[in-house]
Amino acid sequence: MQTKTKKTPNVKLLRMCFLVFTAIIGLWIFGLVKYVDNLPKEKNNDQSVTDGIVIFTGGAMRLEAGIELLNNKKSERLFVSGVGMRTSLDVMLILSGKLPDNILELKDKIDLGYEAKNTRGNAVEVAKWVRENDYKTIRLVTASYHMPRSYFELSSEMPDIEIIQNPVFPEYIKLESWWKSGITKRIMVSEYNKYIARRASSLLGI
Numbered sequence: 001m002q003t004k005t006k007k008t009p010n011v012k013l014l015r016m017c018f019l020v021f022t023a024i025i026g027l028w029i030f031g032l033v034k035y036v037d038n039l040p041k042e043k044n045n046d047q048s049v050t051d052g053i054v055i056f057t058g059g060a061m062r063l064e065a066g067i068e069l070l071n072n073k074k075s076e077r078l079f080v081s082g083v084g085m086r087t088s089l090d091v092m093l094i095l096s097g098k099l100p101d102n103i104l105e106l107k108d109k110i111d112l113g114y115e116a117k118n119t120r121g122n123a124v125e126v127a128k129w130v131r132e133n134d135y136k137t138i139r140l141v142t143a144s145y146h147m148p149r150s151y152f153e154l155s156s157e158m159p160d161i162e163i164i165q166n167p168v169f170p171e172y173i174k175l176e177s178w179w180k181s182g183i184t185k186r187i188m189v190s191e192y193n194k195y196i197a198r199r200a201s202s203l204l205g206i
Contacts (some may be wrong), residue, residue: 007122037151039145041164048074051135052129053078053141054078056082056141062141065168067100067103071106077194079129084114089110097180140166143168144175145175152202172184
């Protein structure tokens with residue numbers, strides 16, 4: 001009668017898998033730290049005038065910052081991408097923070113885009129607006145942590161357009177010692193994962 005022999009695990013294979021897994025986690029952590037370290041940390045003081053200003057909706061301070069640039073004559077028109085289908089400009093202005101006293105005069109210079117549902121869609125929608133107006137330079141207004149992915153999407157969609165980055169800094173985001181803030185840490189991890197996923201899909205032609 002034959003006795004069944006127990007199969008012993010391949011120790012070398014398990015060790016190799018562990019080393020590979022550890023290396024991947026280490027690279028991911030290193031990349032996350034570098035990602036946060038390279039984020040814009042202060043307001044852009046570039047005083048040049050561009051053809052247009054564009055805002056990616058979805059965060060605090062973006063509309064106010066874009067309107068401030070428009071009011072300071074950094075461009076003749078402002079485009080807000082990714083607006084909710086039932087949201088009007090008047091509603092957006094009511095929900096905004098501090099706005100200039102001449103906001104009624106600026107309203108005619110603000111265009112809204114309702115097609116975009118995500119950052120990639122924002123880039124497509126903005127590119128359409130830029131081409132329709134034959135613009136060559138734009139200012140991009142979005143949150144600091146969102147800027148790398150937003151800039152990548154726009155520059156991929158419009159490689160021939162000059163893009164000046166105008167980051168805003170929501171108060172709930174703590175870039176200094178970001179790992180100590182629960183909400184900041186969650187946002188950084190989420191945004192970093194989306195960024196590397198988008199870069200990977202771009203390399204794969206997806």
